[in-house]
């Protein structure tokens with residue numbers, strides 16, 4: 001059974017903080033590219049669409065693994081991540097309330 005946190009901690013220890021932070025920028029770039037490809041590629045069939053979505057999901061997984069490693073590198077900051085996330089979600093919720101009806 002794969003223990004994700006053990007493997008992520010091993011990666012942080014094995015490659016070091018700086019390397020994994022650089023890797024994070026690479027993975028974020030790959031996710032951005034996958035999003036842009038999905039939005040801009042002229043899709044001719046269902047299979048092509050599914051391939052683009054799969055690439056997006058694969059890059060999202062890569063980014064999640066890197067975000068997990070950032071939390072392992074800066075464990076004291078994890079509660080602040082949660083606080084910021086709570087604040088930003090509440091702000092998003094308020095903004096959508098102010099904008100009115102949800103998109104179909």
Ligand SMILES: [Mg+2]
Nearest residue numbers: 027030059062
């Ligand atoms: Mg990637």
